[in-house]
Amino acid sequence: MNFKEKLTRIVKKNNSLLCVGLDIDKEKIPGHLFKMSTTPYVEFNEMIIDATANFVCAYKLNMAFYEVFGKQGFEILEKTISYIPKDIIVILDGKRNDIGNTAKMYAKSLFEGLNADAVTVNPYLGKDSVLPFLEYRNKCSFILCRTSNPSAVDFQNLAVSNNPLYEIVARKIKEWDNFGNCGAVVGATYPDELKVIRGILGEEIPILIPGVGAQGGDVEKTVKAGTNKDGEMAIINSSRGIIYASKDEAFSEKAKIQAESIRDEINKYR
Amino acid sequence: MNFKEKLTRIVKKNNSLLCVGLDIDKEKIPGHLFKMSTTPYVEFNEMIIDATANFVCAYKLNMAFYEVFGKQGFEILEKTISYIPKDIIVILDGKRNDIGNTAKMYAKSLFEGLNADAVTVNPYLGKDSVLPFLEYRNKCSFILCRTSNPSAVDFQNLAVSNNPLYEIVARKIKEWDNFGNCGAVVGATYPDELKVIRGILGEEIPILIPGVGAQGGDVEKTVKAGTNKDGEMAIINSSRGIIYASKDEAFSEKAKIQAESIRDEINKYR
Numbered sequence: 001m002n003f004k005e006k007l008t009r010i011v012k013k014n015n016s017l018l019c020v021g022l023d024i025d026k027e028k029i030p031g032h033l034f035k036m037s038t039t040p041y042v043e044f045n046e047m048i049i050d051a052t053a054n055f056v057c058a059y060k061l062n063m064a065f066y067e068v069f070g071k072q073g074f075e076i077l078e079k080t081i082s083y084i085p086k087d088i089i090v091i092l093d094g095k096r097n098d099i100g101n102t103a104k105m106y107a108k109s110l111f112e113g114l115n116a117d118a119v120t121v122n123p124y125l126g127k128d129s130v131l132p133f134l135e136y137r138n139k140c141s142f143i144l145c146r147t148s149n150p151s152a153v154d155f156q157n158l159a160v161s162n163n164p165l166y167e168i169v170a171r172k173i174k175e176w177d178n179f180g181n182c183g184a185v186v187g188a189t190y191p192d193e194l195k196v197i198r199g200i201l202g203e204e205i206p207i208l209i210p211g212v213g214a215q216g217g218d219v220e221k222t223v224k225a226g227t228n229k230d231g232e233m234a235i236i237n238s239s240r241g242i243i244y245a246s247k248d249e250a251f252s253e254k255a256k257i258q259a260e261s262i263r264d265e266i267n268k269y270r
Numbered sequence: 271m272n273f274k275e276k277l278t279r280i281v282k283k284n285n286s287l288l289c290v291g292l293d294i295d296k297e298k299i300p301g302h303l304f305k306m307s308t309t310p311y312v313e314f315n316e317m318i319i320d321a322t323a324n325f326v327c328a329y330k331l332n333m334a335f336y337e338v339f340g341k342q343g344f345e346i347l348e349k350t351i352s353y354i355p356k357d358i359i360v361i362l363d364g365k366r367n368d369i370g371n372t373a374k375m376y377a378k379s380l381f382e383g384l385n386a387d388a389v390t391v392n393p394y395l396g397k398d399s400v401l402p403f404l405e406y407r408n409k410c411s412f413i414l415c416r417t418s419n420p421s422a423v424d425f426q427n428l429a430v431s432n433n434p435l436y437e438i439v440a441r442k443i444k445e446w447d448n449f450g451n452c453g454a455v456v457g458a459t460y461p462d463e464l465k466v467i468r469g470i471l472g473e474e475i476p477i478l479i480p481g482v483g484a485q486g487g488d489v490e491k492t493v494k495a496g497t498n499k500d501g502e503m504a505i506i507n508s509s510r511g512i513i514y515a516s517k518d519e520a521f522s523e524k525a526k527i528q529a530e531s532i533r534d535e536i537n538k539y540r
Contacts, residue, residue, distance in 0.1 A: 023372075064368055064375035070383050071348075074341045097392070098334055098365050099419040102293075105334035113340050122367070124394045124414060126421030144394060149369035151396030158438060160428040165435070168428060 003089075003117055003140040003181060007206065010057045010087050011232060017223070017270070018263045019058035019091065021210070021239025022048065022080060023065045028244045030251045041069075045080040048243050051252040052259040058089035058118075058235050060208075081114060089235070091208065092116040095144060097129045104132040111136045118142060120185055120208070123169050130176060137179045140206065145169045145197055148187025148211030166193060170200040183208055186226070188217025188236070195225035203228040206235060212262070213241030219262070223269035231270030238262055273359075273387055273410040273451060277476065280327045280357050281502060287493070287540070288533045289328035289361065291480070291509025292318065292350060293335045298514045300521045311339075315350040318513050321526035325533045328359035328388075328505050330478075351384060359505070361478065362386040365414060367399045374402040381406045388412060390455055390478070393439050400446060407449045410476065415439045415467055418457025418481030436463060440470040453478055456496070458487025458506070465495035473498040476505060482532070483511030489532070493539035501540030508532055 001009075011017060024041045033040035049059065061080065066073035084090055092114060096106040103125075110119045111133075118140035121133050133141040146156055146166040156166040166186075173182050184201060186194045188211035198207065209226050211217035219236075226234040242262065246254035281287060294311045303310035319329065331350065336343035354360055362384060366376040373395075380389045381403075388410035391403050403411040416426055416436040426436040436456075443452050454471060456464045458481035468477065479496050481487035489506075496504040512532065516524035 062368070062372055064366075064372045064379070067379045068375045068383065070379070071341055071344045074344055078341075095368055095392070096334075096365070098332070099417060100421075102332055102334045105338045109334070109337045109340070113338065122365070122392050122394055124392055124425060125417050125419060126424030126426070128419050128421035129417075147369060147395050147399075149395060149398050151370075151398035154396030154442065155394060155435065155439070156396070158430040158435065160430060160435075165425065165428065165430075169425070172424065 002138040004206070006087070006117060007057065007089055008232070010089060013087065014054055014057060015267060016055055016057050016263045017227070017234050017236050017266050018056045018259060019060050019208070019235045019237040020048070020052050020056050020242050020259060021060045021062060021237050022243065023062050023239045024076065025065060028247070030247045030249065032249055041076045042079045046083050047252040048255050049083055051256040052242065053085055053088065055259040055263045056088060058091055059084055060091040060093050060237050063092060063094035078114065089117045090115070091118045091120070091142070093120045095120050095122050097122040097125050099125060100128040100132055103129045107133045107136060111139050118183065120144065123172070127172070127176065134176065134179060134181055137181055140181050140183050142183035142185045142208040143169070143173050145173065145184040146186045146190055146193045148189045148215055148217065152187065167196065167200060170197045173205065174201055177205055180204065185210070187211040188222040189215055191218060191221035191225045194222065198226060198228070204233065206233045208235045208237065210237040212236055213238035219265050220269045223266055227270060236266055272408040274476070276357070276387060277327060277359055278502070280359060283357065284324055284327060285537060286325055286327050286533045287497070287504050287506050287536050288326045288529060289330050289478070289505045289507040290318070290322050290326050290512050290529060291330045291332060291507050292513065293332045293509045294346065295335060298517070300517045300519065302519055311346045312349045316353050317522040318525050319353055321522040322512065322529040323355055323358060325529040326358060328361055329354050330361040330363050330507050333362060333364035348384065359387045360385070361388045361390070361412070363390045365390050365392050367392040367395050369395060370398040370402055373399045377403045377406060381409050388453065390414065393442070397442070397446065404446060404449060404451055407451055410451050410453045412453035412455045412478040413439070413443050415443065415454040416456045416460055416463045418459045418485055418487065422457065437466065437470060440467045443475065444471055447475055450474065455480070457481040458492040459485055461488060461491035461495045464492065468496055468498070474503065476503045478505045478507065480507040482506055483508035489535050490539045493536050497540060506536055
């Protein structure tokens with residue numbers, strides 16, 4: 001089964017475009033877990049997954065939050081990935097890239113070693129750096145197009161022949177989509193840009209949209225601008241707003257309520 | 271001691287601008303090491319370091335080649351870093367970046383967890399994604415400016431108000447260098463661009479220059495275009511051409527000969 005088939009099935013099954021970001025953070029996870037368990041981060045992720053698995057289409061693991069724990073972080077990452085139900089999409093968000101020879105190693109680590117369904121890729125090095133990821137035809141590579149942070153404007157909005165750079169990147173993504181396995185990352189904090197990018201990408205290319213929730217992206221605008229005509233092919237990520245909804249012992253119950261509520265809010269506008 | 275002081279000392283001590291890239295590769299390291307040792311990659315790196323340490327100013331470890339070995343790769347990375355003599359610069363080449371909150375985690379992993387002297391950073395997300403790296407004032411962040419691969423032209427050469435994007439990035443690097451801890455990555459395969467970028471960066475900003483050797487960059491042009499007026503502030507990397515000079519039992523001796531020879535060739539043009 002390829003990525004889009006897997007995505008389409010789980011979107012239908014859970015009636016959800018929601019992706020939950022599992023960004024573990026020592027300062028934010030409930031304190032009682034450290035007393036209860038020798039593997040509090042794994043415990044935390046597993047409880048969040050148990051609570052939210054019926055309301056999501058995907059989980060996204062940002063590699064930075066795992067790498068910061070060194071070797072131990074790698075174990076937490078592996079254990080968490082293996083715990084995610086097999087019909088839910090796993091996105092490894094590492095925003096990696098390098099020249100072709102080296103990009104191949106990153107693609108291998110993420111798709112083969114860690115068994116990701118999808119990854120995020122930085123486009124700055126151009127086509128030959130992206131191709132090794134696209135050789136994994138049943139997977140999906142979400143290429144950074146317009147990121148959600150304020151300084152995204154520094155380079156991504158520079159005018160190239162009167163068009164902002166992110167539009168040029170979006171056109172390249174469309175051009176590189178020969179095997180139907182390209183995606184784009186576009187921040188929810190820029191709904192107008194999201195709409196333009198959806199227009200360039202057409203109906204078939206999925207967009208991973210972070211920035212809803214703690215970062216302030218508006219759900220209605222995001223859904224209307226980011227989905228295709230069928231209200232699909234958008235994966236809308238929220239991390240902190242769901243997993244850190246509460247720090248007390250009922251944190252996973254609160255995460256469940258949040259996940260269901262954001263899923264339903266998204267569906268209202270599809 | 272800050273990065274530039276450390277760099278200046280080792281450049282003087284070893285009379286070298288050469289950086290050796292320790293990119294471990296199962297297909298390329300000498301076969302007898304797998305029979306001889308249970309930790310062949312660590313063994314390989316240690317022997318290369320022993321052989322070349324008098325001829326280099328820096329070692330660069332490209333993270334992709336370690337990540338591909340999973341958890342074990344992390345151990346090899348740690349052991350290799352700890353084996354590098356303390357007066358030689360350690361560059362962790364991960365080309366990482368993410369939005370500010372997350373970039374902070376990458377900076378912490380690399381500078382604190384792994385104790386790098388310098389890292390490589392991708393600029394696509396703009397200033398707020400670079401600042402968490404620059405908060406480490408005694409370290410150096412080499413920001414990708416003009417990469418060495420053919421597809422570098424896809425985005426980096428796009429004209430923004432008649433100037434290619436890499437020039438805009440170079441100007442931003444100059445602007446962000448408030449603490450004297452910015453560097454730039456510019457491929458040796460583009461000596462004309464390297465010259466323009468050195469002009470924009472001025473005399474004080476170090477340039478990390480990969481692409482000499484296996485990738486085909488010309489040493490004379492690289493040195494003339496990349497160094498400052500004192501023939502310094504360039505770190506010229508060669509990986510495969512040195513460490514895989516031979517696959518037989520005398521591989522480290524061959525690597526030594528190659529390193530000394532490239533160092534001397536670089537010095538001829540400083």
